[in-house]
Amino acid sequence: MTKKIKTIVDLRDELTETRKLKKKISLVPTMGNIHEGHLSLIKNAQKQSDYVVVSIFVNPTQFVAGEDFNEYPRTLDSDIELISKLNVNLVFIPDVIELYPMNNKISTEVSIPELESIYCGKHRPGHFRGVATIVSKLFNIVQPDIAIFGEKDYQQLLIIRSLVKNHFLPIEIISLPTVREASGLAMSSRNNYLTESERKKAPMLYECIKTTVNLIINGAKDYEKLEREAKLFLEEAEFKIEYYNICDSETLGPVQGKILVVLAAVWLGKTRLIDNATAHTYD
Numbered sequence: 001m002t003k004k005i006k007t008i009v010d011l012r013d014e015l016t017e018t019r020k021l022k023k024k025i026s027l028v029p030t031m032g033n034i035h036e037g038h039l040s041l042i043k044n045a046q047k048q049s050d051y052v053v054v055s056i057f058v059n060p061t062q063f064v065a066g067e068d069f070n071e072y073p074r075t076l077d078s079d080i081e082l083i084s085k086l087n088v089n090l091v092f093i094p095d096v097i098e099l100y101p102m103n104n105k106i107s108t109e110v111s112i113p114e115l116e117s118i119y120c121g122k123h124r125p126g127h128f129r130g131v132a133t134i135v136s137k138l139f140n141i142v143q144p145d146i147a148i149f150g151e152k153d154y155q156q157l158l159i160i161r162s163l164v165k166n167h168f169l170p171i172e173i174i175s176l177p178t179v180r181e182a183s184g185l186a187m188s189s190r191n192n193y194l195t196e197s198e199r200k201k202a203p204m205l206y207e208c209i210k211t212t213v214n215l216i217i218n219g220a221k222d223y224e225k226l227e228r229e230a231k232l233f234l235e236e237a238e239f240k241i242e243y244y245n246i247c248d249s250e251t252l253g254p255v256q257g258k259i260l261v262v263l264a265a266v267w268l269g270k271t272r273l274i275d276n277a278t279a280h281t282y283d
């Protein structure tokens with residue numbers, strides 16, 4: 001049976017017992033609205049560990065003023081049902097006040113200077129500090145042996161890896177490929193915002209990214225030209241581009257290493273979509 005825990009004290013009590021039994025603990029952090037993407041992370045966590053903790057917390061600090069914090073889909077009952085069906089050991093569902101206590105007069109944030117103000121960070125100032133801060137809190141509370149994230153938010157993944165590396169956290173970060181709908185559209189809670197006609201158009205983003213990747217695999221080297229062509233293609237289909245860039249997969253700077261990543265964020269009506277794909281360079 002899946003245990004439902006809301007407080008840090010109860011969670012720690014439970015996990016102290018689990019650790020005494022020498023069980024390998026994994027954490028799958030989520031903001032709820034569980035879909036196939038989350039389920040694949042959870043199933044993988046079950047394969048790689050003895051005890052799985054799923055956290056559900058819509059983290060206010062990673063939403064920028066004017067964003068969809070209030071509208072973000074909250075579907076706790078069906079989330080718990082889905083998670084329980086998989087026999088997850090524990091679901092952690094803290095209130096905001098538990099993770100951001102009001103009586104803390106001085107706050108602490110985790111910043112990632114090189115990565116927090118580019119790409120998604122440029123368009124969502126403060127977002128990645130919010131992510132790094134909450135993930136750091138969850139890591140400290142749960143102290144998992146492994147933590148599992150999807151690759152759809154590529155920049156977030158790099159930030160979490162750098163948090164673990166720079167803060168010497170004894171946690172193995174495992175990333176899993178983006179789960180897609182049959183159309184190729186990356187699964188995301190925000191897809192709920194798409195209208196019927198936008199949903200038909202949305203897969204064009206990944207098609208465009210795949211085209212860029214294929215051109216690179218076939219020898220195209222003028223990355224700026226590829227970016228321009230992709231943007232034009234998407235703009236003609238009435239996507240609003242935030243960014244569409246070909247960058248180094250490790251630093252997100254100019255391509256230097258052996259693997260590059262095509263990173264994109266676009267708007268389709270009121271919905272912001274992000275996606276990416278990696279490719280080997282042949283220089």
Ligand code: PAF
Nearest residue numbers: 029030031059131134135
């Ligand atoms: O990717 C997400 O769902 C969130 O950013 C995360 C990692 C759960 C932190 O709130």
